[in-house]
Amino acid sequence: MxxxxxxxxxxxxxxxxxxxxxxxxxxxxxxxxxxxxxxxxxxxxxxxxxxxxxxxxxxxxxxxxxxxxxxxxxxxxxxxVLELDGIAEKFSGCPENVRKSVGEMFAGIVEEQRLIKxxxxxxxxxxxxxxxxxxxxxxxx
Ligand code: FES
The missing domain is CATH 2.102.10.10 (Rieske [2Fe-2S] iron-sulphur domain)
Structure with missing residues (x-):
């Protein structure tokens, strides 16, 4: 070309x-x-x-x-620069079940992000x- x-x-x-x-x-x-x-x-x-x-x-x-x-x-x-670690703490005022779900969701995202080259x-x-x-x-x- x-x-x-x-x-x-x-x-x-x-x-x-x-x-x-x-x-x-x-x-x-x-x-x-x-x-x-x-x-x-x-x-x-x-x-x-x-x-x-x-x-x-x-x-x-x-x-x-x-x-x-x-x-x-x-x-x-x-x-x-991945800033998702600790983000679930920003939901500290939410009900326990919401905090737990958000924490699990972000933990999964953080783990996947670390595997990306x-x-x-x-x-x-x-x-x-x-x-x-x-x-x-x-x-x-
Ligand atoms: S650093 Fe470019 S897309 Fe994540």
Missing amino acids: GFVKVAKADEIVPGAMKHVEIGETEICIVNVEGVFYAIGDRCGHENARMSRGSLMGTIVTCPMHASQFDVTTGKLMSGP TYDLPVYNVKHEGSNILVDISAGR
Whole structure:
């Protein structure tokens, strides 16, 4: 397929990210101080859209559980922040049967969350040609 035009460069100012799609591949275009990067736009944890997260330098933070990835490599830098432990205590004013049910439900979710692995994001070749940003998804790594 080769390089495909996905955006105008001036749509993505320095420090910004933009979601684009080539076929079924969801891509996050990132502008780090005028240098463009292209990474997969689905978090390696639970699939949140990375382009809706935040960017600090070359580190993008997932909007859902705050996993962090380096946009230059796609590598996971820090894992998700899961804050469900102890949430059942917030229902302390509820009747015993409600507290018990809520506690069991959240204990199950916490256990399942701990078993989820967080994967690196794919990185795609990107080039800035004239006013256009082009991405080649055939060589994702
Ligand atoms: S979905 Fe991204 S950290 Fe959970």
